[in-house]
Amino acid sequence: MPQNPEPVVECASGGDVDEVLQCWLRLADEQREHGSAVRVDENRGPMRQILSAQQVANGLLVARLAGEIVGFVTFTVETETIAVDPTRGLLTNIWIDPAHRNEGIGTALLDAAETELAERGADVCRLEVLEDNEAARRFYRDHDYESSRRIMERPLPAREKNDTHSKGDG
Secondary structure, eight states: OOOOOOOEEEEOOGGGHHHHHHHHHHHHHHHHTTTOOOOTGGGHHHHHHHHHHHHHTTOEEEEEETTEEEEEEEEEEOOOSSOOSSOEEEEEEEEEOGGGTTSSHHHHHHHHHHHHHHHTTOSEEEEOOOTTOHHHHHHHHHTTOOOOOOOOOOOOOOOOTTOSTTTOOO
């Protein structure tokens, strides 16, 4: 039985940004199925700028098989306005082409991002995962990630368009 080739994980080049943007758009679309509020098309321009900045800051890694991008990860060391312990690395996106999932590519990208973050002084790596995305939650649990915070939300009542709060009595 042929063994799957090992992915090559490397810093993205400036020429990779548009292809990674297409991957990010697929990621954002997939996440909508799990309750994400991120709008896909409306974020194309801003996300291209973010990915470009991450590429310049060496916070964008790609995984390649036979020269083709099959996954990416974005990360940074968090900067806080107040001092915190420990220094946290933040993994902001990780995506693997569905045709190449369960081949070790996600693990290779996660390992590479964690190594980079540790080299930049991070003590821990933090990430967010959608509550409804059980496959992603299982992946991170399998890599020893634990829940440290729970985000809660609720819908607010709709406001009428003729709201009197801003008009005063009169």
